[in-house]
Amino acid sequence: MSTLSNTSRRNFLRLAGATAAGSVIANHSTEIASAFERASEGNMDVVWLQGQACTGCTISTLQAQYPTLEEALQQFRLDVTFHPTIMPEAGPAAIDAMSDEPDILIVEGSVPVDIPEAATVGRNPDGSAKAVVDWVMELAPEAELVVAVGNCASFGGWPAAQNKKRLYGLGDNVTGAKGLQFEKRSAGGVLGPDFTSGADLPVVNLGGCPPNPDYVLLTLATVLNGHIPELDRYHRPKPFYEPLVHDNCPLRGYFDRGEFADKPGGEGCLIKQGCAGPYTHCDDMSRLWNDGTSVCLNVGSPCIGCMEPGFWDRFSPFREDIESAAILGNVSATHAGAAGVVAAAAGIGAHVARKAMGYGKFDDGGEPPENEGPPGNQGPSDTQDPPEKPESNAD
Amino acid sequence: MPEITIDPTTRIEGHHGTTLQVEDGVVQEAKSEMKMFRGAEIITLGRPPTDAAQITGMVCGVCFLCHRLCSSKAAEDAAMNAGVFDGPPRNAVLLRDAAEGIFYLWNHAVHLFALVGPDYSDAVAGTGFDRLDPLEGDGYMGAIENQRKLMKALAEFGGRAPHPVGYVPGGLAIHPDASTIASVKSRVMEVSNWLGPTEAVPDVIENVQAGELDPELGEGLHDIVSILVAAAELGAADIGEGPNRYYSNGIFEDPETGELFLPRGVYRDGSIELMTKEEVVEGITEDTEYSWYTDDSGGAPTEAKPPEPDLDKDEAYSWGKAPRFDGESMEVGPLARLVIKDADPFDLRETLGGGADESNTLNRLIARAQEALLVRDQVLEWLDAIDPAEPFMADDWTDDFTGSGVGLFEPSRGALSHYMDVENGQIERYQIITPTLWNIGPRDGEGQPSILEEAIVGDEVDNVDNPLNILRTIRSMDPCLACAVHVQSPDGEFETEIEPARPGISEGGCDV
Numbered sequence: 001m002s003t004l005s006n007t008s009r010r011n012f013l014r015l016a017g018a019t020a021a022g023s024v025i026a027n028h029s030t031e032i033a034s035a036f037e038r039a040s041e042g043n044m045d046v047v048w049l050q051g052q053a054c055t056g057c058t059i060s061t062l063q064a065q066y067p068t069l070e071e072a073l074q075q076f077r078l079d080v081t082f083h084p085t086i087m088p089e090a091g092p093a094a095i096d097a098m099s100d101e102p103d104i105l106i107v108e109g110s111v112p113v114d115i116p117e118a119a120t121v122g123r124n125p126d127g128s129a130k131a132v133v134d135w136v137m138e139l140a141p142e143a144e145l146v147v148a149v150g151n152c153a154s155f156g157g158w159p160a161a162q163n164k165k166r167l168y169g170l171g172d173n174v175t176g177a178k179g180l181q182f183e184k185r186s187a188g189g190v191l192g193p194d195f196t197s198g199a200d201l202p203v204v205n206l207g208g209c210p211p212n213p214d215y216v217l218l219t220l221a222t223v224l225n226g227h228i229p230e231l232d233r234y235h236r237p238k239p240f241y242e243p244l245v246h247d248n249c250p251l252r253g254y255f256d257r258g259e260f261a262d263k264p265g266g267e268g269c270l271i272k273q274g275c276a277g278p279y280t281h282c283d284d285m286s287r288l289w290n291d292g293t294s295v296c297l298n299v300g301s302p303c304i305g306c307m308e309p310g311f312w313d314r315f316s317p318f319r320e321d322i323e324s325a326a327i328l329g330n331v332s333a334t335h336a337g338a339a340g341v342v343a344a345a346a347g348i349g350a351h352v353a354r355k356a357m358g359y360g361k362f363d364d365g366g367e368p369p370e371n372e373g374p375p376g377n378q379g380p381s382d383t384q385d386p387p388e389k390p391e392s393n394a395d
Numbered sequence: 396m397p398e399i400t401i402d403p404t405t406r407i408e409g410h411h412g413t414t415l416q417v418e419d420g421v422v423q424e425a426k427s428e429m430k431m432f433r434g435a436e437i438i439t440l441g442r443p444p445t446d447a448a449q450i451t452g453m454v455c456g457v458c459f460l461c462h463r464l465c466s467s468k469a470a471e472d473a474a475m476n477a478g479v480f481d482g483p484p485r486n487a488v489l490l491r492d493a494a495e496g497i498f499y500l501w502n503h504a505v506h507l508f509a510l511v512g513p514d515y516s517d518a519v520a521g522t523g524f525d526r527l528d529p530l531e532g533d534g535y536m537g538a539i540e541n542q543r544k545l546m547k548a549l550a551e552f553g554g555r556a557p558h559p560v561g562y563v564p565g566g567l568a569i570h571p572d573a574s575t576i577a578s579v580k581s582r583v584m585e586v587s588n589w590l591g592p593t594e595a596v597p598d599v600i601e602n603v604q605a606g607e608l609d610p611e612l613g614e615g616l617h618d619i620v621s622i623l624v625a626a627a628e629l630g631a632a633d634i635g636e637g638p639n640r641y642y643s644n645g646i647f648e649d650p651e652t653g654e655l656f657l658p659r660g661v662y663r664d665g666s667i668e669l670m671t672k673e674e675v676v677e678g679i680t681e682d683t684e685y686s687w688y689t690d691d692s693g694g695a696p697t698e699a700k701p702p703e704p705d706l707d708k709d710e711a712y713s714w715g716k717a718p719r720f721d722g723e724s725m726e727v728g729p730l731a732r733l734v735i736k737d738a739d740p741f742d743l744r745e746t747l748g749g750g751a752d753e754s755n756t757l758n759r760l761i762a763r764a765q766e767a768l769l770v771r772d773q774v775l776e777w778l779d780a781i782d783p784a785e786p787f788m789a790d791d792w793t794d795d796f797t798g799s800g801v802g803l804f805e806p807s808r809g810a811l812s813h814y815m816d817v818e819n820g821q822i823e824r825y826q827i828i829t830p831t832l833w834n835i836g837p838r839d840g841e842g843q844p845s846i847l848e849e850a851i852v853g854d855e856v857d858n859v860d861n862p863l864n865i866l867r868t869i870r871s872m873d874p875c876l877a878c879a880v881h882v883q884s885p886d887g888e889f890e891t892e893i894e895p896a897r898p899g900i901s902e903g904g905c906d907v
Contacts, residue, residue: 052433054877055408056456059557062539063546084405088513090866091401119410120430121403129402129412129430158453159433164441168703174434209453210558264568265788289555290547296554299561299569304449306558312450317443319794 035221044224045099046106047139048083051119051132052159052177053109057150057210058085063290064213084121095122104220105143105197107180110152110159111136111190114176118159133190136180140191144198145223147206148180149216154205154234155179155309156189162313181205181235185309201228205235209306212284215240232281234309245277245303248285264319265300274322276305276315396423399859402430404869406510408457409876411835413869414712417856422865425844425851427835429715429876436701439825443794444470444817445564447825451813452558454827455877459557460498460549461806462813462827464491467564469813471792473800477817479793480565486787487566488650489777494552494562495646495806496774497583501545502807503729503767506873507619508538511760514867518625526608526618534618541586541615548582551575565792573783580778583771591616593768596741600624619764626757626867627747635850635868637754639665641731642720642833644675644812646805647773650780656773657732657805661720662752667735676801679812679828682717684840685710692716696814696826697801713837717845718828726754726846727809727833728872730762733769740765754850756864759871795820808873809833834872847872 048058080087082098089097109132112118116131124130140146151157159177163170173183181189181203189203196202204223206215219237222229229237246252254260254269261268271278280303288295296303305315315322402412410430416423435454439447447470452463467483474480483491512519512527512535519527526534546556552569553559561569571579591599591613599612603620645659660669661678670678676697683693683702692702693716702716719725733739739751743765748758797820802813809830816824835847844852847869856862 050410052431053409054454054456054459056453056459056557059456063543063556084403084410085408086509087405090403090405091862093861094403094405118432121410123400123402127400158438158450161438161450163434163437165437167437167440167701170434170437174437175432177433210456263565263788263792264563265566265570284555290550291543293547293550294554296560299552299554299559301554301560301563301568304560316446316449318446318449319443 031225032217032221035224038224044104045102046080046104047099047102047143048080048106048108049121049132049135049139050084051107051109051111051136052152052175053119053150054158055085055108057108057153057216058083060210061149061213061216064217092122100139101142102139103144104223105136105139105146106149107136107146107153108149110156110177110179112159112175112177113190114171114173118175118177136190140180140195140197140203142198145201146180146191146195146197146203147216147219148203149206150211151207151209151306151309151311152177153179154203154207154236155182155184155311157209158312160184161316179205179309182309184314185234199223199228202231202235204229204231204237207234207236207241207307207309207311208282209304209311211307212240212282212287212289214287236281240283241281241307243281243283243286245280245282245285245297248283249277249297250285251297261300264302270297270300270302272321273302274304274315274317274319275302276308276322277303279315279322280305280308282307397859399856399862401862401865402428404866404874406513406870407874407876408455409874411869411874411876413851413865415851415856415862415865417859420855420857422851422854422856425848426712427715427837427845427847429713429836431876432714436825436827440701440822442822443820444473444815444822445794447813447815447822448562448564449560451827452562455875456557457875457877458498458502458806458808460494460553460559460562461804461811463559463562464495465802465804465806465811465813466815467562468802468804469800469815470564470802470817471800472802473798473815473817474793474796476800477796477798479796479798480789480791483566483789484786485650486781486783486785487789488648489781490552490567490571490787491562492647493579493774493777493781494549496770496777497545497548497579499770499807500583500586500767500774501542501549502873503763504538504545504615505542506807507622507760507763508535510873511867511870512622514863514870515622515625515629518629519621521625521628526614527621534614534621537589537614538618541589544582544586548579551579551582563788566786566788568788570787571781571783576778576781576783580775583774583778586615587771587775589613589615590619590767590771593740593772596620596743596768619767623743623747623757623761623764626760631757631760631867631871632747632749632753632755634854634864635754635756635759635871636853637726637846637850638724639663639752639754640720640723640725641734641754642675642725642727642810643732643735644803644805644810646732647770647777657736659803660735661725662731662734663723665752667737669735672801672803675803676812678720680719680722681828682719682839684717685837686713686716687711688716696812696828697799699826700824701826711837715832715836717836717839717843718832719839719843722841724839724843724846724849725810725833727830728759728762729766729807729809730754730759731809732805733762733765738765738769740768754846756850756868756871759873763873806830808875829875831872831874831876835869835874847874 111133116133119132120129122130148154156177156179160173163174179189187193251269259268260272305311396416396418399415404411412428414426448463448466451466526532549556553561595612599616599620603624641662645655647656681693688702689705734752743761744751744758797818799816804811812828814826836845838844
């Protein structure tokens with residue numbers, strides 16, 4: 001039934017490698033449409049589950065645009081046996097429609113494990129509400145491919161953000177929200193570090209709050225075409241998640257000249273407004289959003305780091321200069337900050353000083369091992385990870 | 396008495412189920428069950444006021460803009476009350492309203508075409524229209540194409556959509572120039588042209604009833620009217636009858652006069668009562684009798700802490716609380732706004748829906764369509780009133796203050812309020828009351844059902860395997876649960892032992 005195979009990555013790289021604004025999807029619309037069409041002819045079953053979700057990833061996917069999006073969507077919808085937001089059926093009929101051996105399992109939203117009742121769909125035979133974690137545990141081992149769409153499903157995301165006040169004696173992670181194979185930057189998640197799907201792949205993570213719609217459709221089209229995406233250490237397809245936001249920032253000239261804005265939208269580089277660009281990997285700066293319309297930094301807003309594991313707490317308070325918040329891990333924040341200030345004050349290219357210290361690798365503690373990749377069970381250890389942003393006012 | 400369970404609802408946002416007690420094919424009692432929680436209010440505590448807009452903005456990926464703006468208003472209100480901020484600039488007020496107006500168009504179109512539309516597609520086809528086939532119809536394709544244009548318009552100001560980042564407390568991060576504003580206008584006008592001229596509504600009704608399409612009069616208008624006519628023919632005016640009590644926070648404020656295009660107040664006992672912000676805030680309380688929280692977790696949202704879970708309540712059945720106005724349930728949403736505005740364009744509710752002020756499943760759809768037509772021209776006016784030479788971000792915005800504030804807002808789905816207490820630049824207390832809680836929350840301590848629970852009772856269930864009319868009523872309220880159940884958290888004894896990474900953990904994992 002599956003069209004997946006361990007063949008070359010050429011097609012995926014060709015699809016995803018060119019990142020001229022807004023043109024990638026259009027250039028490859030025929031291939032994408034045909035991928036979905038072939039999948040449809042082959043009775044490819046897709047199940048799209050929502051855990052602790054906001055449906056933003058679904059809405060984002062609907063914003064993908066290329067000439068035959070609607071055609072692809074038709075095919076897509078016909079073969080998505082379950083998607084709570086778009087499917088015609090409801091109630092038990094919706095559950096009956098769901099394939100119990102999906103070729104592709106897509107999950108949007110985090111999965112609560114401390115309180116499984118925090119996200120339920122349908123009923124158990126005894127009439128109790130059935131937890132999403134149970135659906136995931138049942139369906140994932142049957143699937144050829146498991147895709148986590150969005151930061152929540154990939155890394156725990158928003159619901160895993162800190163309970164800073166420790167209210168009511170609850171834990172740091174209020175509901176025990178996890179990603180499918182990660183909890184923040186720690187490998188594990190709901191399915192565990194050793195999980196691989198039928199295609200011998202770990203969960204493919206499409207981080208982002210939400211992810212760019214191109215990431216979703218191109219990844220699906222690639223695997224439907226029988227190609228395996230090359231993944232980074234967080235199991236994200238490299239072509240999308242390798243570029244550094246900071247390297248392609250429209251405000252980069254300000255940074256190089258050491259000119260910093262004193263508020264969002266102000267004149268200058270936004271790094272002192274908490275911009276996470278030097279620590280965030282995605283190609284949105286060149287790909288842009290909403291069919292090439294814009295991107296966060298184009299509207300004067302600092303990058304919030306939504307593509308990264310550990311988003312939210314790793315980059316918040318969002319307006320606070322991340323370097324002041326000691327996020328640099330194995331690089332001395334004081335040293336880097338001082339060097340940055342000196343360079344900035346001199347106006348001679350602060351990024352040179354930072355690059356010498358390895359910005360862009362801060363979250364990794366260095367380059368990932370050469371052999372890292374699918375099946376990718378060498379998840380990063382906690383000891384490698386830099387600290388979360390310290391609480392400014394611990395109580 | 397036979398019990399019918401609908402779970403999941405589908406074609407809404409979020410996890411929801413309904414349990415119906417049915418006798419002789421008629422619903423005797425309904426329980427509306429909310430089935431997800433994450434802990435937004437708890438997560439918001441201990442952070443700076445500006446971050447609340449970022450966090451709560453991402454509470455929902457369908458109505459992302461409204462939480463961002465409502466939280467921003469709460470933070471700005473708190474800063475103004477603390478005497479450290481004079482308010483957002485005029486340009487920000489106008490642009491936020493224009494953006495929310497664009498969002499109304501987007502949300503109403505997506506709801507009518509993609510979420511509610513399929514409930515009526517057979518009947519639509521019966522009128523001679525196959526444009527609304529939910530898989531292949533030109534109408535659906537056109538709607539998908541046009542919703543993207545509106546999202547692009549929002550992305551021009553916000554950087555991306557959904558989850559734009561440009562709208563911030565104090566104003567806007569972006570300082571759009573004239574060409575950006577012109578670009579947004581042209582996108583809105585394209586969609587407006589697809590929709591068709593407002594004054595064509597009577598002719599379009601005639602066309603639809605005759606099974607004809609005149610593209611000059613607007614494809615979108617023909618499609619939307621098709622849904623309304625089909626719903627009318629299926630008897631949607633006779634189902635889902637609410638208590639005819641409505642509440643709106645008001646929205647779209649003229650920066651010069653302070654006047655609201657859609658007014659603030661309530662409608663009860665057959666008359667409209669316009670209110671001040673303070674009067675509205677004073678009227679609101681929340682009840683937790685049938686929610687999994689301690690009884691004292693309710694009360695006034697200006698004082699209550701985030702609710703404390705209590706799972707030993709046998710009668711509880713929802714993670715939602717029960718908000719009430721002066722102790723009464725209130726319907727919120729487009730119908731509420733238009734009743735309180737006393738507007739019924741083309742007498743559509745009067746003639747098709749059984750009365751302009753009547754709460755029923757059809758009138759909720761009609762009001763959504765009417766509101767889209769009313770707002771779209773205003774959006775262009777608000778955009779025109781922006782002066783790119785003037786500031787968009789206040790110079791005096793600061794996070795560092797001690798004070799309390801309330802943000803009242805009207806997302807497309809209805810009344811939304813955020814409540815924030817700040818001490819030395821750190822959030823000490825946060826509350827959110829969402830439109831979906833008002834419409835489809837649980838009953839309260841007086842046994843008073845929510846709007847949905849009341850609306851379903853008395854309706855017939857002709858097919859227990861597919862209680863379509865019940866689903867039509869639920870969806871008519873455009874429920875959106877991601878943000879409705881945002882506050883909850885369990886206590887220790889509620890935890891279930893889980894060993895991740897091992898299949899077969901379902902036993903005993905879910906017994907609520």
